Amino acid sequence: MLGPTIIAHGTEEQKQRYLGPMLHADEIWCQMFSEPAAGSDLAAVQTRAKKNDDGTWTLNGQKVWTTNAQFAAYGLILARTNPDIPKHKGMTMFIVPMDAEGITVRGLRQISGEAEFNEVFFDDVVIDADSVVGGEENGWGVGLTTLMFERLAIGLGSSSFGYRATRFAEAISADPVAANDHEVRHNFGELAAELEAIRWTGYRSISALQDGQIPGPEFGLAKVTTVNCAVRAGDLIADIVGPEALDEASEWSYMISFLPGLKSAGGTEEILRNTIGERVLGLPPEPRLDKGIPFSELRAKEKEGAAA
C-alpha cells in the first residue's frame, strides 16, 4: 500500500532511499491515517504538523488502529497543516521515522489474542523538511492513492489469507456428516465459485496496474466481495469444525476471529458501497445519512412537498 504510494507521489530521492529496503522487508512500514475521531470521515484528521522556521515540521496528536507500528521503522502519516481551509484541502502526507523522539507506541489487544494494532502518540516530534510526500496540502490525494491500493491488496489477498477452496474442501471431506450434508455442499459450491471469480477479478486488476492504471473506486468492489466471501468461509468452517475451530491451537482460529475486522480495514463496507454506488454506478450522492435524518422522515417530507 505504501510502496505504490511513494512510487506514485514520492520524490526521486524518497524512491531511491525507501523502496529497496521496503521491498526486501528490511524496513517495515506502517500507515498512520485513522484517529479516534477520524475513521470513515478521514478528512477530520486532527493531528497537527506545523512548519518551523528552518523548514522542519513539528507533529502533535494521536493515531489509532495502526497495524504493526510496534515493528515499523517508518510510517506514512496524514496530518493537518492548514486548519483554516476546507478540511479535505488542509492536509499533508509525511514520512516519519518511528524511532523519532516524542513518539509513543501503545499496543491494543484484539479478540484473536494478537496485538497487531496500536495507538501512536506524537508529542512535539520534529521531522525533516524533505519528509513531505506529494507536496504540501496535497495529503488527501496522496491518502486516497494509499487507500485504493489497500483495498486492492485486501481484494487480491483471499488466497494468501488462506481462503482457498481446496483447503475448505479438505476440511469438509474429513467430516463424513458435513461431506454428505446437502446445505454444506451447496454453500461450499457457491463459495468456491465466488473465490474463483475473485481470483479472476484480481488478475484483471493486476493487468490494469501493469498498464499503469492507479486503482480507482471500482477496486472497493474487490475488497467488499473478498471480505464477505471470507466471512462466509469462516462461518462454514465454524459450523463444520464446531467450537474447537476457535481453540488457540486450531489452524482456523486466527482466520475466523480476524475476519470480522477486515470488514472495517481500508474503509468499511457501508462507505465502500456508497462509493461504488456514487462513483462507479453514477448514483446521486446520499446526503441523508450524513445529516442523520431518518429516511422515513425525509420521505414523509417529500410527500408533503409534492402534495402542497
Ligand SMILES: Cc1cc2nc3c(=O)[nH]c(=O)nc-3n(C[C@H](O)[C@H](O)[C@H](O)COP(=O)(O)OP(=O)(O)OC[C@H]3O[C@@H](n4cnc5c(N)ncnc54)[C@H](O)[C@@H]3O)c2cc1C
Ligand atoms: C484489521 C484492521 C486494520 C487497520 N489498520 C489500520 C492502519 O494500519 N492504519 C490506519 O490508519 N487505520 C487502520 N485501521 C482503521 C480503519 O481504517 C478504520 O477502522 C475504518 O476507516 C473505519 O473507521 P472507524 O473504525 O473509526 O469507524 P467509524 O468511521 O466510526 O464507523 C463506525 C460505523 O459507522 C458506519 N458509518 C460511518 N460513516 C458512515 C456514513 N457516512 N454512511 C454509512 N455508514 C457510515 C461505518 O460503516 C461503521 O460501520 C484498521 C482497521 C482494521 C479493522
